[in-house]
Amino acid sequence: MKxxxxxxxxGFLFVIANGQTREQLIEQAKAYSDSGDIVNAEKITKQIxxxxxxxESNYIYWSNLxxxxxxxxxxxxxxxxxxxxxxxxxxxxxxxxxxxxxxxELKETNKALKDYKTALEIEPFNQTxxxxxxxxxxxxxxxxxxRTFFEKLLSKYPDDYGAASxxxxxxxxxxxxxxxxxxxxxxIANHPNEAILYNNRADLYLKMKEYDxxxxxxxxxxxxxxxxxxxxxxxxxxxxxxxxxxxACKFFNxxxxxxxxxxxxxxxxxxxx
Numbered sequence: 001m002k003x004x005x006x007x008x009x010x011g012f013l014f015v016i017a018n019g020q021t022r023e024q025l026i027e028q029a030k031a032y033s034d035s036g037d038i039v040n041a042e043k044i045t046k047q048i049x050x051x052x053x054x055x056e057s058n059y060i061y062w063s064n065l066x067x068x069x070x071x072x073x074x075x076x077x078x079x080x081x082x083x084x085x086x087x088x089x090x091x092x093x094x095x096x097x098x099x100x101x102x103x104x105e106l107k108e109t110n111k112a113l114k115d116y117k118t119a120l121e122i123e124p125f126n127q128t129x130x131x132x133x134x135x136x137x138x139x140x141x142x143x144x145x146x147r148t149f150f151e152k153l154l155s156k157y158p159d160d161y162g163a164a165s166x167x168x169x170x171x172x173x174x175x176x177x178x179x180x181x182x183x184x185x186x187x188i189a190n191h192p193n194e195a196i197l198y199n200n201r202a203d204l205y206l207k208m209k210e211y212d213x214x215x216x217x218x219x220x221x222x223x224x225x226x227x228x229x230x231x232x233x234x235x236x237x238x239x240x241x242x243x244x245x246x247x248a249c250k251f252f253n254x255x256x257x258x259x260x261x262x263x264x265x266x267x268x269x270x271x272x273x
Contacts, residue, residue, distance in 0.1 A: 022051055029064070042068040059088035063095040070102050078102055093119040097128040109136060125156045131163055143170045161191065165200070172204050180204055195225040199234050206238055214238045229260045236268065245271045 025048045032041035045065045049058055066081030082099035085092060100115035113136065119129040130153040137146035150167040153160055168183035184201040191197060202217035215238055221231040236251030249272035256262045262269060 022048065025051070033064075033068075038068050038071050042072065059085045059092050059095065062088065063092065063098055066095075066102070067098050070098070070105070075102065075106060091122055093122040093126050093129070096122070097126065097132070100129070100132065104132070104136070112136065125153070127153060127157060127160065131160070134163065134166060138166060138170070143173055146170060159190075161187070165197065169200060172200070172207065177204060177208050181208075193224060195221045195228050195231060198224070199228065199231040202231075202238070203234055206234070206241060209241075211238060211242050227258065229255055229258055232258065233260055233265060236265075240268055240271070248272075 025044055029041050029044040029048065032044060042065060045061050045068060048061050049065065062081050062085035066078045066085065069078035069081060079099070079102060082095055082102065085095040086099070096115040096119040100112040100119070103112035103115060113133070116129040116133045119126050130149045134146045134149035137149070147167060147170050150163040150170070153163040154167065164183065165187055168180050168187060171180035171183065181204060184197060184204060188197050188201065198217045198221035202214045202221065205214035205217060218231055218235045218238060221228060222235065225231070232251050232255040236248045236255065239251065240248035248268065252265055252268055252272060
């Protein structure tokens with residue numbers, strides 16, 4: 001909801017002089033958005049738009065409306081709202097990134113890519129577009145392209161957690177273990193309570209065959225989040241690699257009992273029969 005709130009604030013700057021009614025509605029929409037009451041946020045945003053269909057900043061509210069509708073599962077209405085926003089003002093990067101998120105939910109990846117790239121033409125360092133593009137390419141297994149977007153984002157926003165953590169994982173995948181370790185060390189120093197970071201560094205230590213350090217990290221990950229499925233499986237993998245198949249199977253079976261898909265670790269499970 002952060003993007004909606006920001007754009008509502010941006011819109012507020014344009015409407016103060018236009019009368020108390022609009023101002024009150026904007027404040028109401030923002031309050032509902034802040035509290036997570038999306039149903040009423042949608043309702044009030046429609047009222048803002050209906051005050052004057054020709055109001056110059058309505059593109060902001062159409063984009064906000066689309067996001068409220070998307071969060072309510074109203075995908076068709078959401079797409080219509082984003083389209084109206086872009087039709088009113090085709091240089092509003094937020095509308096493109098919002099519509100791209102909707103296209104991603106609809107599994108229309110090519111349309112999502114196009115919208116994110118249009119947003120970057122408008123704002124070359126748009127954080128949402130760069131991060132989401134990187135994530136799309138990660139899911140496609142195109143780590144080379146994904147890396148370019150994460151690195152570009154970090155060149156301007158070096159503290160971006162999403163980009164930094166994903167870049168560290170890509171370095172690990174690409175065999176740049178020393179560089180990945182440096183990145184994970186920095187991330188953990190800055191985010192010491194993130195279970196996923198300890199799991200990912202444990203996996204890196206596993207690949208580096210530093211099993212003692214891997215165990216320390218995976219135990220820390222599970223201390224933070226005892227039900228973290230990936231960490232449970234990672235712990236099984238560590239035991240598997242050191243030849244302790246009894247403990248490996250214990251954690252594999254624990255993960256499966258909590259919902260992990262056994263097909264993903266079928267090779268490991270051959271030792272558990």
